[in-house]
Amino acid sequence: MAKILIEGGHPLRGRVRVSGAKNAVLPILAASLLGAKGTSVIEDVPHLLDVENMMQTVASLGAVVERVNGSVRINAERIHSVEPPPELVRRMRASFVVAGPLLARFKEAVIALPGGCNIGPRPVDLHIKGLEAMGATAVIENGCVHFRAPREGLHGARIYLDIPSVGATQNIMMAACLARGQTIIENAAKEPENVDLANYLNKMGARVRGAGTDTIRIDGVPELCGATHAVIPDRIEAGTFLLAGAVMGQGVYVENALSDHLTSLLAKLEEAGVEVEDDVSGIRVWPAQGGRLQPLDVKTHYYPAYPTDLQAQMVACLTTARGTSTVTETVFENRFMHAAELQRMGANIHIEGRTAIIEGVDRLYGAQVMATDLRAGAALVIAGLMAEGITEVHGLHHIDRGYDNLVGKFQMLGARIQRVEDDAVVEVKPGAAVASGG
Numbered sequence: 001m002a003k004i005l006i007e008g009g010h011p012l013r014g015r016v017r018v019s020g021a022k023n024a025v026l027p028i029l030a031a032s033l034l035g036a037k038g039t040s041v042i043e044d045v046p047h048l049l050d051v052e053n054m055m056q057t058v059a060s061l062g063a064v065v066e067r068v069n070g071s072v073r074i075n076a077e078r079i080h081s082v083e084p085p086p087e088l089v090r091r092m093r094a095s096f097v098v099a100g101p102l103l104a105r106f107k108e109a110v111i112a113l114p115g116g117c118n119i120g121p122r123p124v125d126l127h128i129k130g131l132e133a134m135g136a137t138a139v140i141e142n143g144c145v146h147f148r149a150p151r152e153g154l155h156g157a158r159i160y161l162d163i164p165s166v167g168a169t170q171n172i173m174m175a176a177c178l179a180r181g182q183t184i185i186e187n188a189a190k191e192p193e194n195v196d197l198a199n200y201l202n203k204m205g206a207r208v209r210g211a212g213t214d215t216i217r218i219d220g221v222p223e224l225c226g227a228t229h230a231v232i233p234d235r236i237e238a239g240t241f242l243l244a245g246a247v248m249g250q251g252v253y254v255e256n257a258l259s260d261h262l263t264s265l266l267a268k269l270e271e272a273g274v275e276v277e278d279d280v281s282g283i284r285v286w287p288a289q290g291g292r293l294q295p296l297d298v299k300t301h302y303y304p305a306y307p308t309d310l311q312a313q314m315v316a317c318l319t320t321a322r323g324t325s326t327v328t329e330t331v332f333e334n335r336f337m338h339a340a341e342l343q344r345m346g347a348n349i350h351i352e353g354r355t356a357i358i359e360g361v362d363r364l365y366g367a368q369v370m371a372t373d374l375r376a377g378a379a380l381v382i383a384g385l386m387a388e389g390i391t392e393v394h395g396l397h398h399i400d401r402g403y404d405n406l407v408g409k410f411q412m413l414g415a416r417i418q419r420v421e422d423d424a425v426v427e428v429k430p431g432a433a434v435a436s437g438g
């Protein structure tokens with residue numbers, strides 16, 4: 001099995017460039033299905049397993065999808081199916097957001113219940129309730145949701161989301177673009193990825209206002225066309241490198257990182273004694289005095305609060321803090337699987353309900369560990385960089401879902417890290433891409 005080998009204890013320095021955001025590009029690829037005319041060109045598309053899956057999902061419905069270097073071209077004029085293959089949909093959470101575009105444009109969609117990271121129960125009731133409020137019916141049969149719109153199509157509705165769900169907001173927003181009349185989404189998710197999706201929809205001819213606030217208003221239009229759009233930088237990838245730089249860096253510059261999207265993380269880093277400098281092109285971090293963070297209390301919540309997708313990486317960094325930290329996970333019910341793996345490396349972590357209590361230790365030790373989900377994988381890589389000795393990280397298919405060339409990028413920062421495919425060592429030269437395959 002493929003694994004990542006890390007010799008820990010070597011400082012990181014230099015610069016690394018963040019790729020386009022996974023959680024923005026996935027709904028944007030799905031939204032391209034709304035384009036009845038013309039070709040969309042999506043720029044800054046990262047090389048990720050999830051992106052390959054979404055490209056295959058959209059292509060399986062009849063869209064012509066082509067990757068040209070960093071861009072993806074999609075023509076969705078001729079769609080022949082409203083039923084993406086369940087085996088593709090089950091591979092990731094974001095695939096469920098093809099429901100909204102298909103239902104709005106073709107009045108029908110049959111979508112398998114989605115997969116994604118194993119971080120707790122992840123229902124889709126809010127997606128279904130929102131689409132039902134717009135006139136759709138939804139029947140769950142054989143692990144699939146069969147949506148049907150009325151003959152005259154979906155209509156606008158006022159929808160209050162019980163939870164500001166990122167995916168439900170996306171599904172409803174996309175469906176509303178072609179619905180008759182106005183849709184108002186209240187308690188909408190405010191994540192920057194949803195703002196990026198709204199910007200893309202508006203370039204396609206939609207009328208979406210208020211994305212990034214609690215209330216989004218969408219006036220339906222009869223037709224949308226392909227558009228050109230560059231995806232925003234990945235704030236979670238940026239945060240991963242900033243956290244690694246905070247504990248192992250000697251001046252790490254994360255190019256393309258947007259400080260406006262990372263305010264909660266940057267505030268926590270400063271509280272932990274890390275020096276943060278930002279400019280128009282990126283963010284630099286200098287380590288806390290003596291290289292160890294001050295202990296922190298961190299609570300994940302919906303944007304703009306501290307992101308759940310940076311929780312595991314933060315836990316890894318706090319394992320060697322100068323005292324006791326707490327990290328409370330409020331978004332997902334079971335997102336501390338990395339704690340047990342970090343304990344194999346000498347971390348002292350107790351889980352009490354939804355809170356991890358982390359007693360800082362002097363050092364971590366290299367060990368064989370398993371990535372149980374995407375961000376757990378990133379956390380273990382950071383821990384490996386911090387640890388004395390050799391760490392072996394397994395379960396790389398999780399990491400490949402969401403990090404474009406993670407190993408190559410850490411090598412560019414001077415880390416002693418390499419990816420081993422089965423028994424073969426893959427040489428990664430600075431600037432070269434690592435194939436992101438399972």
Ligand SMILES: CC(=O)N[C@H]1[C@@H](OP(=O)(O)OP(=O)(O)OC[C@H]2O[C@@H](n3ccc(=O)[nH]c3=O)[C@H](O)[C@@H]2O)O[C@H](CO)[C@@H](O)[C@@H]1O
Binds near residue numbers: 023026093168
């Ligand atoms: C592909 C993508 O963009 N994934 C992100 C997205 O996931 P995703 O869109 O799945 O996350 P949601 O915002 O929907 O989930 C937030 C919470 O709402 C609950 N919920 C959600 C929908 C629903 O119908 N019913 C319900 O109860 C979930 O179980 C969870 O507890 O936002 C999460 C929260 O920032 C991130 O961790 C994921 O990286």
Ligand SMILES: C=C(OP(=O)(O)O)C(=O)O
Binds near residue numbers: 115116119309375
């Ligand atoms: C939880 C994540 O992804 P997904 O929603 O695709 O499972 C993530 O990106 O950390």
